[in-house]
Amino acid sequence: MKEKILSLFLQSPDSFLSGEEISEKLGVTRAAVWKHLNTLRAEGFVFESAPRLGYRLIAVPDILYPLLVQKELATRCFGRNIVHFAETASTNITAKELAADGAKEGTLVLAETQTKGKGRLGREWSSPAGVGLWLSLILRPPILPPATPQITLLTAVALAEEVKKLGIPAGIKWPNDLLVSGKKLAGILTEMGAETDRVNYVVVGVGINVNTAEFPPEIADIATSLRLEAGKHIERRRLLQNFLVNWERWYDRWLAEGFAPVREAWLRESVTVGQEVKVTSITGVTAGTAVGLDSDGALLLQTPDGAVRRILSGDVTLKES
Ligand code: BT5
Numbered sequence: 001m002k003e004k005i006l007s008l009f010l011q012s013p014d015s016f017l018s019g020e021e022i023s024e025k026l027g028v029t030r031a032a033v034w035k036h037l038n039t040l041r042a043e044g045f046v047f048e049s050a051p052r053l054g055y056r057l058i059a060v061p062d063i064l065y066p067l068l069v070q071k072e073l074a075t076r077c078f079g080r081n082i083v084h085f086a087e088t089a090s091t092n093i094t095a096k097e098l099a100a101d102g103a104k105e106g107t108l109v110l111a112e113t114q115t116k117g118k119g120r121l122g123r124e125w126s127s128p129a130g131v132g133l134w135l136s137l138i139l140r141p142p143i144l145p146p147a148t149p150q151i152t153l154l155t156a157v158a159l160a161e162e163v164k165k166l167g168i169p170a171g172i173k174w175p176n177d178l179l180v181s182g183k184k185l186a187g188i189l190t191e192m193g194a195e196t197d198r199v200n201y202v203v204v205g206v207g208i209n210v211n212t213a214e215f216p217p218e219i220a221d222i223a224t225s226l227r228l229e230a231g232k233h234i235e236r237r238r239l240l241q242n243f244l245v246n247w248e249r250w251y252d253r254w255l256a257e258g259f260a261p262v263r264e265a266w267l268r269e270s271v272t273v274g275q276e277v278k279v280t281s282i283t284g285v286t287a288g289t290a291v292g293l294d295s296d297g298a299l300l301l302q303t304p305d306g307a308v309r310r311i312l313s314g315d316v317t318l319k320e321s
Contacts, residue, residue: 001028002036006045007067009057018054062130062236064110073241077106078137078248085109087129089116092189092205095136099193099201107138108244117207120176120189120315125207126216131225133208133236137247140201141255145194148202149312150297152176152190154254154262155204158247159186160269162239168229171271174290174299174316178208179271182318183224185209210236263293272299272316281314290316 004026008017022033037047037055044061060068066082073079081104088094091109093116098107111134117125127134139151156172163170163178163185170178170185178186189205209215209225211233226234254262267273272290279286279301291308292300299311 005036016053016056075248078244079108081107083109085111087113090118091136095203099138105140109136131211136205154250157265158250162243172269174272276319278317279314
């Protein structure tokens with residue numbers, strides 16, 4: 001109901017709406033209208049009120065309500081269906097449940113805060129309220145399971161490009177980190193529901209530190225935010241809209257042309273290639289020089305004996321960081 005009331009105000013941006021009009025249009029009591037207006041006020045919406053005329057919406061906070069995100073959203077499919085939470089355990093968990101229940105490709109799950117934000121391999125992702133973009137997108141690409149990690153790489157490319165448009169020199173660390181000056185700005189967690197010869201769904205979770213001013217002590221030295229890097233507040237909604245457009249563009253291109261164009265853009269945005277690195281995976285630690293990205297997205301690592309190994313998964317530590 002709160003969103004329906006908001007939608008009435010957004011439909012008539014400059015005019016006053018009286019409590020009576022709203023209650024008649026939506027079939028709720030005046031008291032209920034008043035209660036929802038107060039909740040919206042508490043969230044940062046500002047209403048001017050005038051005797052006899054009613055209320056007029058004069059300021060909208062940077063909140064991720066679907067109808068605000070979808071206003072002026074220039075995508076074909078990404079974010080056409082949005083599920084928004086003030087709080088959820090993890091948008092990836094919710095998105096996987098929705099995907100298993102048949103949610104359409106492009107369905108986007110957004111949360112203002114996550115209580116159990118997830119990184120890879122059971123690690124935690126710090127997701128404080130209102131300052132980040134914590135989102136998960138459901139995709140249903142017609143691919144085989146081994147191609148899924150390419151979606152992480154194309155997502156990183158799309159995000160790196162958007163961050164650079166803000167004047168922030170972000171680079172991608174294989175496979176899922178966006179770094180600025182060696183600190184982590186964003187991470188990607190891609191999960192899938194698949195059979196050996198078919199991907200049923202892919203959930204791409206993206207966490208972006210947007211307006212975080214201070215991090216918990218355990219990540220204070222390794223994390224950064226757009227606000228800290230740009231020295232100013234960044235509007236989350238606008239960034240999300242722009243990112244969704246660019247992300248969809250890269251996804252469509254990947255479906256149509258394969259991984260080659262993504263690979264080229266990834267190499268351009270990478271801070272991994274050419275570096276001495278250490279790769280930690282379930283099979284152990286390998287040191288060497290990152291020399292390239294294979295045609296399927298595997299990292300090419302040259303070890304001291306001169307051999308070039310294909311790395312399909314793992315954590316990369318850059319020697320200089
Ligand atoms: C990632 O994991 O980088 C994937 C993060 C994905 C988060 C999104 S938020 C929306 C969606 N829903 C979820 O539940 N998850 C996704 P990984 O490479 O494993 O990095 C995790 C490590 O990054 C942690 O162990 C910390 O050291 C560090 N870290 C945790 N929170 C951070 C933050 N907010 N900013 C920067 N670093 C962080």
